[in-house]
Amino acid sequence: MAGNEATGVILAGGKSRRMGSDKTFMEVGRAGMIQIVAAELQKVFEEILIAGGSEETGRRLGLTVVADLIPGGGPLSGIHAALTASAHDKCLVVPCDMPFLKAELAALMVGLAQGYEVAVPTDGVYFQPLFAVYDKSCIKVIEQALRAGRYKVVDFYPQVRVNYVNDKLLGELADTGRAFFNVNTPKDLHQARVMAGITEKKREKKIAENTVS
Numbered sequence: 001m002a003g004n005e006a007t008g009v010i011l012a013g014g015k016s017r018r019m020g021s022d023k024t025f026m027e028v029g030r031a032g033m034i035q036i037v038a039a040e041l042q043k044v045f046e047e048i049l050i051a052g053g054s055e056e057t058g059r060r061l062g063l064t065v066v067a068d069l070i071p072g073g074g075p076l077s078g079i080h081a082a083l084t085a086s087a088h089d090k091c092l093v094v095p096c097d098m099p100f101l102k103a104e105l106a107a108l109m110v111g112l113a114q115g116y117e118v119a120v121p122t123d124g125v126y127f128q129p130l131f132a133v134y135d136k137s138c139i140k141v142i143e144q145a146l147r148a149g150r151y152k153v154v155d156f157y158p159q160v161r162v163n164y165v166n167d168k169l170l171g172e173l174a175d176t177g178r179a180f181f182n183v184n185t186p187k188d189l190h191q192a193r194v195m196a197g198i199t200e201k202k203r204e205k206k207i208a209e210n211t212v213s
């Protein structure tokens, strides 16, 4: 899978307000969400950075944590810091609370970002700015947005070259509803655990039936 020419970034500098306590390592299936996300990205990226969060998170994962350089802008601050620190020009940015994301989709997005400054999935109405690829050439524009208090990630898109990727294209590779499922509330966490459990049971059934090895 093509990913060697890009850096994987996991955003982890949030306050988990809706969850009520730090959601980073909350378990879905067999591991903490950020551990699942890191393991999936490791299939594609040699360099993975954690944007925001504690040094302890980095130690537990064996990954480098980069602190927000212009704090207070939410995920946009994390994207900015990661682009500044990454070894590669392009960063595939994901949140720590997307436990069913797929490496195949990450690799596809990196490929679709070639020749663009941003590649973002869209259904024509909504964007997935936190499953998107950003180029270092966005740093200046993002910095201006942060300094002006324009924190909504998609707001800087009109200023750069964006590949708006029809999410039907991603849907050919994986169930995007599942892959982009985002755990924000205790209810979402419960649902994610149910989703993980169902799959696990299906897998065990398949193993029992000898249809997978």
Ligand SMILES: Nc1nc2c(ncn2[C@@H]2O[C@H](COP(=O)(O)OP(=O)(O)OP(=O)(O)O)[C@@H](O)[C@H]2O)c(=O)[nH]1
Binding pocket: 010, 011, 012, 013, 014, 015, 016, 017, 018, 019, 051, 052, 053, 068, 071, 072, 073, 074, 075, 077, 078, 079, 094, 095, 096, 097, 130, 183, 184
């Ligand atoms: N580096 C960095 N990451 C952030 C920041 N704010 C949010 N994130 C991350 O961005 C991703 C999406 O944010 P949310 O799902 O809203 O997470 P959150 O901000 O912890 O949750 P709420 O407080 O409930 O909004 C998560 O992976 C967060 O950890 C920030 O200020 N800096």
Ligand SMILES: [Mg+2]
Binding pocket: 095, 097, 182, 183, 184
């Ligand atoms: Mg979220």
